[in-house]
Amino acid sequence: MEDSLVKDYLIIKPSPKKLHKECNKDLWAVFKDNKLMVFNRKGDHSLPTLKDIKDHNIKIFNIQCIGELKGVNLMCGETNVEVKSSEIEYLDLMTLGKGQDELLYTIATKGNLLLNWLKLNKRCGICGSENYIKDSYNERALVCSKCGNTTWPRTSPAVIVAVTKGDKLLMVYNKLFPQRKYSLIAGFVEYGETFEDCVKREVYEEAGIRVNNIRYFASQPWPFPNSMMVAFTAEYKEGELKPDGVEISHAAWFSKDEVLKVHNKSFSIGSKLIQWYLENY
Numbered sequence: 001m002e003d004s005l006v007k008d009y010l011i012i013k014p015s016p017k018k019l020h021k022e023c024n025k026d027l028w029a030v031f032k033d034n035k036l037m038v039f040n041r042k043g044d045h046s047l048p049t050l051k052d053i054k055d056h057n058i059k060i061f062n063i064q065c066i067g068e069l070k071g072v073n074l075m076c077g078e079t080n081v082e083v084k085s086s087e088i089e090y091l092d093l094m095t096l097g098k099g100q101d102e103l104l105y106t107i108a109t110k111g112n113l114l115l116n117w118l119k120l121n122k123r124c125g126i127c128g129s130e131n132y133i134k135d136s137y138n139e140r141a142l143v144c145s146k147c148g149n150t151t152w153p154r155t156s157p158a159v160i161v162a163v164t165k166g167d168k169l170l171m172v173y174n175k176l177f178p179q180r181k182y183s184l185i186a187g188f189v190e191y192g193e194t195f196e197d198c199v200k201r202e203v204y205e206e207a208g209i210r211v212n213n214i215r216y217f218a219s220q221p222w223p224f225p226n227s228m229m230v231a232f233t234a235e236y237k238e239g240e241l242k243p244d245g246v247e248i249s250h251a252a253w254f255s256k257d258e259v260l261k262v263h264n265k266s267f268s269i270g271s272k273l274i275q276w277y278l279e280n281y
């Protein structure tokens with residue numbers, strides 16, 4: 001088990017308001033039509049700094065402060081003008097986590113989750129009146145202007161699991177995501193369900209087998225649109241592999257050599273689980 005995927009330097013202090021004075025080094029997660037604006041400098045993707053924003057005269061709205069990191073404000077917002085520059089690219093959010101670094105992923109993920117939460121909660125879920133942003137340094141919340149109902153940013157948990165049998169790993173082919181090729185079993189946690197029961201249910205539904213010795217591994221935000229992937233390891237208990245035919249068209253026990261053929265190393269939590277298998281079996 002890993003202690004945390006997030007290294008110390010990635011611990012971001014939440015601050016609904018800016019804690020520090022604006023500075024040219026402030027980092028911005030700017031979204032246009034659900035794509036992330038990045039600067040591509042000699043192949044290195046980075047978030048624009050405040051200086052970049054000023055230099056290119058980028059107009060941003062729905063501005064929010066995500067937090068601060070080592071005295072630098074982490075900001076997010078949206079733009080509706082595609083700036084013409086050879087340095088600027090707009091990345092599909094689904095491709096985040098493949099090539100970019102973990103800091104960029106973390107800031108972009110938090111920004112995307114925050115902006116989506118604000119968009120989806122303009123009005124109170126109880127009385128329908130307008131919500132306002134709670135004025136607090138320590139708590140990010142929306143409060144109803146009429147009944148006082150408070151709403152906090154929401155995360156929908158999903159599980160992903162590495163199931164082993166002897167020295168082999170269960171890999172499945174999900175026909176809904178053919179670009180992922182073979183991957184691990186994953187799925188959303190149902191309301192009122194424990195993570196462990198979700199692991200058991202998803203593995204049984206998708207692959208037809210029972211597992212035991214379920215152990216927590218690590219977690220990672222997954223902004224599509226507001227999930228949190230919670231990763232586990234588990235061991236085969238009983239049953240024959242039987243893919244559900246709906247999502248999973250093929251399920252098999254892969255040897256290390258077979259896993260290596262289909263595995264693309266990245267910092268996604270699925271990749272880290274597979275890496276854990278390769279190093280420990």
Ligand SMILES: [Zn+2]
Pocket residue numbers: 124125126127128129144145146147148149
């Ligand atoms: Zn209300």
